[in-house]
Structures are given as structure tokens and as C-alpha cells.
Amino acid sequence: MKTVTLTLTNPPKLLLEGQNITPDNFAGKNTAEIATLDLWEGKQKIPLGKHFTVAGDGGATAAETKIVLRGDCTRVKRIGQQMTAGEIVIEGNADMYIGGWMQGGKIHVKGNVDSFCGIGMEGGELIVDGNAGCHLGSSPRGEWRGMKGGLIRVAGNVGSDTATFINGGTIIIGGDADIHVSTHGEGGTVVIKGDAKGRVGGQMVKGDIYVYGTIENPLPGFSMVGEVEQEVDGETALFAHHIGDLGERHPVSRGKTVYANLYTRL
Amino acid sequence: MSELIIRNGFVFDPLQGIRGDRMDIGIKDGKIVETSTLSAPRTIDAAGMTVMAGGVDIHSHVVGPKVNVGRLFRPEDKLFKSPHKSPTCSRMEMGSSVPSTFKTGYDYARMGYVFVNEAAMPPLHSPHVHEEIRDTPIIDNAAMPVFGNNWFTLEYLKNNEIENNAAYTAWLLRATRGFGIKVVNPGGSEAWGWGLNCVHIHDPVPYFDIAPAEIVKGLIETNEFLGLPHSVHLHCNNLGNPGNYTDTLDSLRLAEGYAPKNDFGRKQVMHVTHLQFHAYGGDSWGNVGARSKDIMDYVNAHDNITVDMGQVTLDETTTMTADGPFEHHLRAQNNLKWANVDVELETAAGVVPYIYSPKVKANTIQWAVGLELALLAKDPMRIFLTTDHPNAGPFTRYPRVIAWLMSRAARDATMKTFKWLDRTIDATSIDGIDRELDLYEIAQMTRAGPARALGLTHMYGGLAPGMDADVAVYALNPGDMPSDPAAIENAFSRCALLVKDGVVTVRDGEVVTEPAKRTIWVDVKVPENTQVQRDIYEHFLRHYSVKLDNYSLFEEHLHNSRVIEVDTTQ
């Protein structure tokens, strides 16, 4: 594994779009070549080296390339977008779309991220030590094939619209979630270890949600069917089991209707 | 104006019976001329290449409200799927299955097409249709208003008032600057106003007390009474359902006994569109099978009918049709987003995304059905290449459809990707068909035939002197056709040259200029009819939500008009 360290030394006036900052794009390139990759600030295309100090060369492949971002990347979007392998460590905050449409590899953000992170994710791991904004692990606008796989772990709180149209994969929130979790979901698992504000599992067809804390406004379309013991994220606990959204369509498998499951911790 | 001569190409012009002769094509002032009349023409060398008239599309959904709903409600049809703007084009090109107006114009031109007939215009929305036509570069457009569920039409035909219906039809063609009579699921879309449908041609339309069969026959009579360039253009009842081929045969038989009456060289009284969707046997998706042979036996034996394919291309696409109940039915099958627009007194429409997959048996059978129709056709001047864009697939796949038609190897290669190959072969006859169409037959199916069916052979579809100078050159040598079908597809995707109205528009597959495009419409003069005038006044007073004076297209919203005049008063 070779490491490329990018240090944001010349912050943008407005913002930067950094979709080229991925192990896939850095692989096989040396320091100078990496510095010529494009960033965008609005209509202006700028070489990466104009904003970042680049140290180190990329590995032979994406899997052998690690990228470390230093400096305040709060205004840098799209880091790790569509990456397939390798590793990115962001030492502080980052902006929108971090790990968007990610297929493999690992991203670790030590600060906070903004909205649309892990959007359209297919595989890999996105770890955020701080908070995340809205649309975490959600699907892009109009796309009914949402998150398909991978793992997103946010230690802090998240905004609204987590996991909209989720189809697969796992999202684990350490803190609280704002309204709308797994709306229109058709698979996958979301775990909220704090409280959820409401609209948990609305219009949901299939899939699982775990809420450890309280749900301030539970939906009328979920109905409790029993208590179950389940192992979640390495610990076993007792949950109330609800099925829903009873207002939504549901597939029938082997003569039985399949519902989405909402487990609230007892 | 400039003169051009396209030298030494292999020319295919079925309208003149020219089958790949090495010829020069002369162009002057936007028209084809005898080469002897040219004084100092610019020369374009087409040696070793195929020369045809510009392509003519008889049935495609490219402009208007439901197309635009398809664009609007599918951002995912653009994300990571749109090309970057070509530096030689003036505007961005967004979209995939439902391209923007700009991309539509550019892509048709790149394929060597010059005329596209918008298959369904809701009359109330005609200003919208014409706004989009304005923004669709290069290609000429016409648009057919829909009549099959129109309250005026239903009322007149119920009482067998053909003359009144003709007067109303003439009025509506002028009001909308429309081209011909489109019929979509006759009666069924009106029934959809109550959530119902007319599945068979003798199912009564709620309240109006008329059946689809009477609507279709009445409209054929109306069309021939008026002598329009194009015939009735029919989307049959019961689209897309297993077992529907009997309904289709019933619909086809409605044309029996009618002969074309027109001054435009049109030979048919009925054009049945996207036939692929109407040629299924069985009674469920479990046992659905191809009935292409039954359908084509009938079509081959009746030369007052033309048809187009509606070929499934096995892509993710967006279905859209004035057949409102069908789209409602489809959304219950795939559970995807569904848009619906019922239009007061006139029609309906629905839009649902759909993925045709080589892994789904129903889809691969549909693919086979479409190709069988074309390959079983005796007269390629009466069956035309379409994908019912974007319903069975985007029009940008025409080159691939051509490759399938021209090459058994191309068909075999595609069939290898089928998950249910054996079952598809069992349910169809595609595997038993070795026929490979030649370039002459392709020219029949993509220009000469559709131009004749549309009654436009005085302008489009051929290369005789006096016709529009719309010429497409493809990098294909008929004497040395590539063995790799992908090469055929590539050649038809990006023509080597397109001359539109005498202007070099595409060169080496890239759009190089954007000449003014035109709107083709039909203006029919009929005797004054006070009853129809009164009926129009009454319906607008009581039932429409817009004023009569604001309904007809204002002259300033018609762009680059090219009118075809028909006079029934003589």
C-alpha cells in the first residue's frame, strides 16, 4: 500500500469538487501527475496541485493506494466518489457526496460530513466519526434502486432522509436520526442507536430498521407483532417487533406476505 | 445557392427502383437535380459507400407533454448517462432513453434521418408540441393529433356522421397544425376517464355508446373522405397483453373493403403501429408466445395495410403512451413510478419506466416477435423500422435493429445473452429464420416505405430530381459488407455524411451545422359546416377549461411552417 498525502494549503473561495480524489484515479500516478488531476470550482477547472500540496505516489492499483487528506476540507465535495478499492482517510471534516456511488474500499472521515454521503452506494465502507447531514446512504433523485451494499457507520447524529430507497447494505448510526429513515426501502438494514424523530419506515416494502432509543412520532402504518431477541452490531438485545408499512404494497413469498421490520429496543 | 455533387456512391432508392447502382447525386438550391444541370458543384466523394435518401421515421415520441413528463420525472435517466456536449454542436445533449430536444435532433441527424413524425399530439397541448419542435434541431417534424377518444369524434361516429366528423377533423388539424389522424386504444382511453378500458374492439365505450370497431371504421372513412396524405394511424386495443393477437387480427380486418383515396401516392387505408406489442399468443406471461406469423400472414395478404415494428431493444427505457389504462396496468407489474395525464374531451396518457432485460423471458420473446414481423414480411415497403421510441427502446438503437435484420449472426450473438434461451426459442420462430435483409430492403423500411405511407414521397424518402436534397451516406460497401455486425451498427449510428435541404449537416458522424428545420402540417379545405361550428362553440363554452380563441395555435407559435394543402371542395 502506497500513501498519497494531500494537504489543503490554498482553500477555495467558494468550493471544490474533488471527484478525481479516489484511489482509482491516483493509482499508477506519481506526485506530479496527481497534481495535474482536475478539480472544479464552479465553471473553473483547476489542477489539484493549485489547492493541495501533494506528497507521495499512488500505488500500482487502486487497492494498493491510500489517500490521506489534511487541512480543512469542509468545502471539498465528492471525495471518494465511485471508488472501487483502496483507502481514503480524511483527517477533519469534508463536504457533500463523500463516498457517493462507492463500490469498494474504505473511507474514514474523522470529522463531520455534509449531505448526500454514501449516496447510491454499492459496496465498501464509509466510516464517519462525527455527524452526517441529510440523505446519508440514500438514493439519487428519482432512482428507485438505492443503496445496494456496503457499510456506513456514523458515530454521531444524522439529518433527514437516511437510506431512502435502500435495497441492501447496512447503515449504523451511533447517535440520533432526524425524520425519514428507510423511506421507500426495499431491503438492507439501518440501525439507530440513539433516538429517531419520526417517519421511520414510511412507504417501506421490505428491509429492517433497529431503533435503540425512542421514536418521537411513530407511524400509524406499523403494527407490533411480538418481542424478539436479536443480535445487532455484535450485541444481543430484546426488541419489540413491528411490521409495516401496512399502507404500502408488499410482496408475497411462499404464500406469506413479506413486510418491512421495525425493531425497537425494550 | 450552393451546388453539390455526391459522386460514385452505391445508391439505394426504392422509390425509383435503384438497387445499389454507382451513381452521382446532384443537389442545387436544396433540391435533388439532374447532375447535368449543375454548373460548378462542390464534390463529395462517396466511392465505396452507400447512398440513401435521408431517413424517415413514421412513429416516434419525440416532442410533447408525455415525452416531457418522461424527461422531467427521470433524473436517473441522465445521471452518469448523458454524453458531454459535442464541441461542434450548439447545445448540451442530456438524457438517455428520453433525450432532450437537442439530443433528439442531433442523434437522428447522426443516423442520417431527416424527418420524424411525432406519434401522438394531445390537441389541447399543441402549443407545447410546437415549442418543442422549435427546439429540436435539424430534423423536420410533423405531429399527429389523437382522435380515437375525442368526444366530438365519438359523438359524430356514433351517429355515423362522416361529413361532420371530417369537418371537425379538418378544423382540428388546422387548430393544432397537425399532420394526420392518430388513434390510440380507441375508446379505451376515454373509458380510462372512469378507470376502465376497452380491451376488445366490440367493448362499448362508457356513456358514448360506441365500440372501438366503429371508431376505427368511421375514422378510415373520414380519412379517405378527406383524402389526407397519411392514413389512419392505429395503436390497437389490448396492447401488450398475452393473447392479444386475436384482437389485433380483429382490428386489421376493420380495413377490409376500404381503398385509399388520395393524391399523394399512399396505398394503404390503415397503418398499424408498433405491431410487436400486439402479436402475442397464450393467456398469461407464463405461456406467452409469438403469433407474428398469424399477423404477418394477414398483413402480407392485404395490401391496404402498412405496419411498423416497435422492436424491443433490450434496454432500460421509458414507456409512454396515450393508452392511459395500459400504463396503469404496467405500473402494477413493475411497481415503478407512474405518471398519468388525462386530457379533457380528448385523450389520456401514461408514463412508466421499464427495463427490458435479456434475463426476462417475456422480454426476450418480445424481442423475437418484433424481428419475426420484419423477417416474415413479404413487402418491406409496407413494414417499417421503429422502436416506438422510447417505448420498446430508444431510437438511437435503430442501427442495432438494422444489424439484427441484416445479420443472422447478430441475432445469434444477442440470443446467447438470454437467460431463457430455450424457452424463448420454443415460444417463437426466430431461431428458424435465416433471412438476412439487404441494404435495399433496409432503405425500403427506413425511408421509401414510411415516406410513401405518410404520403410524402414528393419530398422525402427518395432521390429523384425535384425532391428535397436530403441525402445520407453510410460507410458501407454493399459489395464488401463487413462480417462483423457491429460494423454495420456503427456505420448506421454515425453516417459518413448527411445533407439536409442541400446543406452538409453531418460529416464523419459529427453534426457540423444546424440548418433550419421545418414543421410539416396538413391544411384541409372543407365546405363550411355550421353544425360542427356550433358543436365546437358549445363544447368550448361548457366543457373545455380554455377559451376557443386561445385553443387554436397562434400563427407566431408555428415555426418554419411547411404546409401540405388538401382541398375537398373541388
Add this chain to the structure above:
Amino acid sequence: MANRITLNMITQRSIEEGVAMEKGKTTPEYFEACSIIEMHDDDVKALGLVPNQLVRVTSECGNVVVKTVKGRQSLYPGLAFIPQGVWANQVVPPRTQATGEPQYSGFPVTVEPVNGEKRKSALELVQGAVGMWRGDQ
């Protein structure tokens, strides 16, 4: 009687606002149509307000002085209404839940009576916010 209460604020169009807006946003009609608040009688009583009394409305992002009026369109206790417009937008939170739409309806405000203060004009509020207010000309 409370000094201040917390209410759930909504801001929407009123026909008076519509007519006055087309006349002009600097007109007295617009001022009277928009620099008002409607509340439920229980909440008015809780604050001990008399009709037409001015109140200060404070949200997470600002405050504005408006006049208490009794509207035709009744609210339930705890809900408050300021017509869409310049005064409402002094307190509307710009947060959008990543949709583009500000929180025009359903945000917490505190309402308290004010004394010795006037309602500001539309121009003073907007120009003042961006440092362009040069006083009554």
C-alpha cells in the same frame, strides 16, 4: 399571564398579501397585509394582548415586530400565522432538509409583547439587513 410563549409558526399566502403585492411592496396596503400575526384566542389571552398590540416574534434566526390581529381563518392553540412576505421572512429558518425549500411552515418561535417599538417598513427590513438602509427618504 406569561411574558412570552412558544408557538409553532406557519407562513402562507393571503389574498390581502396578493393584492397588495401587485400594487407594490412599498405601499401601505402591503405593510398592513403582511406585518401581522394571527394566533389562537387562548394564546392571545395567555400573553394578555389587546387587539392590534405589537409583538416581537423571535425564531432561531432572527426577530420581527408585527401586529396582533384576529384573523378570519382560525388556528388551533399553539399555532401561529404570519402571511407570506417580508416580515415573515425575517424569522423563516433557511434550513431546507436538503431539498432547497426553506422551513416556511412549522418552526418554533417565541412571541412577546413589545412596548415603544414600531413595526419596520419592508424597505427598512430588507435594505437594513444588507446594510443599504439610508433612513426614510
Add this chain to the structure above:
Amino acid sequence: MPKKVENVGCPYCGVCCDDLVVTVSDDGKQILEVENACAIGNQIFHHATGSERIRLPRLRQPDGTYKDISYEEAVDYAAKVLYNAKKPLIYGFGSTNCEGMAAAAKVAEKAGAVLDNCASICHGSSFLAIFDNGYPSCTLGETKNRADVIVYWGANPAHAHPRHMSRYSIFPRGFFTGKGHMSRKIIVIDPRHTDTAQVADIYLQVKQGHDYELFDAFRAVVRGHEIPDVVAGIKREQIVEVANILKKARFGTIFYGMGLCHSDGRNHNVDIAISLTRDLNDYTKWTIMAMRGHYNITGPGAVWSWQYGYPYCLDLTKKDIAHMNPGETSSIDLAMRDEVDAFINIGTDAGAHFPIDAVKHLRKHPWITIDPNINMASEISDLHIPVGIVGVEVPGIVYRMDNVPIQYRKVIDPPEGVISDEELFERIYRRLSELEADEAVKEHAKAAPEGVRAGE
């Protein structure tokens, strides 16, 4: 002799009344009378000639005052602002024609701007819901001719769309609805007992911000499931009663408004309303319609969809491909995130209608207002360019709330010298092309010796 102009379209709300009769004075300069319009529409026509109009562009001076300049200077200024900004934002279009919107898009594409319209703060939620769930709808004449059940949810047409109920929904006698109001059941759902609720047969006072839960309850009941005793402040019995009315309707339309779009959950409130409409079509015929605000705010959604495939929030900064994601490319978010560095306000009043915080952010950069009238935006602008009033002085196509195009007429001439939005944008486009051509020449000279920028 005063002249009567008939079948005039009204440039106020999305109802797009096209039956106005406007009487114009002898000399064609004064509007004397307006018939058939509501109070607001009336005001628009009378205001056009009844007040002092701005006739020339005005440029802000160092002392804070405005000075009149020529259109040529204004066009040059606007083109340079667009050209020099890294990420300019062009926003508005609530009150102009489609021809103007098409011309503006050409400018935005050339300039590499973000192009957005008032839906961004209005029915943008509806677009997001339509993206996710579709839109089973109809034209307003269908509702008039067929509907026997009407629902207004979070909409108050009595105030926002004054003639909606009389033209299309509650009162008119249509083909299958000959008894008018008598043949229809009206259901109003709103946290306020609005003036619209006054005409309802059934009024449900939903707890503000909890419409989603109520929709979920309706859906569960329609499918035959049990629900809690009270949902969103509404008793179970009432929910069941209304659900039965919905199911038994012959033809129904749900009209919804800002109550859904502006509250918590935004698009999801609309999305689940669409789901309910889908569900009800398994039993009978139901349609849904957004109560679009301005007379042609549906227009940019139509025009830009056929031009780019996106109805609003178009990021055209890359100049070769368009990107849209409200929440990122939406005007308020761009403003609050300080992502844009120039602002053109056209045919709307962001000064009055944006939350003041967003106004403050945008005002850090050049701000140009294009509008016939003085408004809050014009009074904080660097440049104010007056244009003719569409529907009064400029004709053109507009799209009604049901996406039906209506051809608007011109009633009188604009004040002498005042041009249309379309002409203004065409001129800005030409100026931008000139600036670009100049730059291309410079760049060419500069780029040659410098070579590649590797290792910079």
C-alpha cells in the same frame, strides 16, 4: 373609442384564467377596465398603466443611489458579471413567458451558471416527489367534467388561487357533473380552518407537520388495516369515513399546496399523497395536482425539461453537461453555503420571498434584478433592468398548473423603449458570445508558449 380585448390570459396565478376582457383607452396607453379577473389579477392590469414605471435600467452608484443607464450598458454589465463569476446563479421566472425562459437557458449554458426557478422555494418538493413516485394527474377540465370528490390538502385557493374553485373544482357544471356543487363532495384538510374550509363538506384539522402520518393512516385503512385511535390529531372514525368516501368516488382529484411542500418532510408529504392516489386507482379513478403558484411557474419546468431533462436547480457550470440535485444546486442551499458569487433575480422578488439570511448571503456578491416593477430585490440590487409585463405588454406561451399551455396575448404596448425578457436575454447572450470570442483569442495567444501545466 376604447377597445375591448377578449380572451386575455391573466398573469397572476397558476389557474391561468384566459377569459379576461380588458378595455384599453383610445390611444392604447391606458387600461380602463378589467372584467372577469379576481381582485389580484385586476390589480396587475391596472398597476401596469396606473403607476409610474421604470423605463431605463438603473445602475447603483457609490453613494447608494441609482442612475439611469442605457440597455446597451446594462446588457454589457450583466454579461460581464456572468462571465467573470465562477458560479453565477440565475433565479426566478415566476412571471415571464416560456420564450424568455428558453432564452435565459441559452445564456446560462453559455455563461456556465446555475439556473433555478421559484419552484425551488415553492413546488420543488413536488418535483422531488414526482422524481421518486410519478404523478397520476389530469387536466383541470377533466376535474370539472368528471369529479364527484374533491380534496384540498394544505392548499387555500380562496386566498392563493381565487378562481380555482369556481372555474374547475367545486362549482362549475361539467359534462358529467351537471349539478355543479351539488354533485360533489368537498374535503379540506389543513391545520387552519381556512376560507377554503368554509365550503367543505368535511374539514379535518390536521396537526401541523404531521400530514405524512395522516396519509399513512389513510393508506393503511384503504388496504383494510387497523390504525391507532388518533392520528395527527384526527380521530380514527373520521379517517375511516373519509377513506370510504375516497374509495367510493367515481372520479376524484387531490389538490395540494404549500402545506405539504413547506413543512417537515417536504417532498415526502407529496410523495405519500401520490402513493395514496396510486392506491385509490386500484378501486376507482383518482388524480392529484399541485396547486402551482404563479401563472407560468410551470413553464420553466417544462422548457428546461425538454432542453436539459431537469425542471429546476440546473447546475450548468460545466457547460457540457447539466447536473441537478436540489439540496445542493437549489438557490437557498447555494446561498446559505456561499457557493455562488453572482445573482440574477428575474421575474420574481427574492428580496421579499427568500428568508432574510439567504438574502444576506447572496448580497455579498453582484446582484442584478430583471423585473418590470420596483420590488425588494430591485431596491438592494447593483443593477435593475426593467422589462415589459408578460400577459399585459408581452405575449407568449405559459403553462397552467396542469401543464396545459395557454397562449397569452398582448393588451397594450410596453412603455416606450422597454424590451421583453426574451430580447434582453438574447442580447446578453450575444454580448457573452463576444466576450468569449475575445477571451478565446487571448487564450490562444497565451496557451501556445506555456505548454502543459504538469507539475505546477
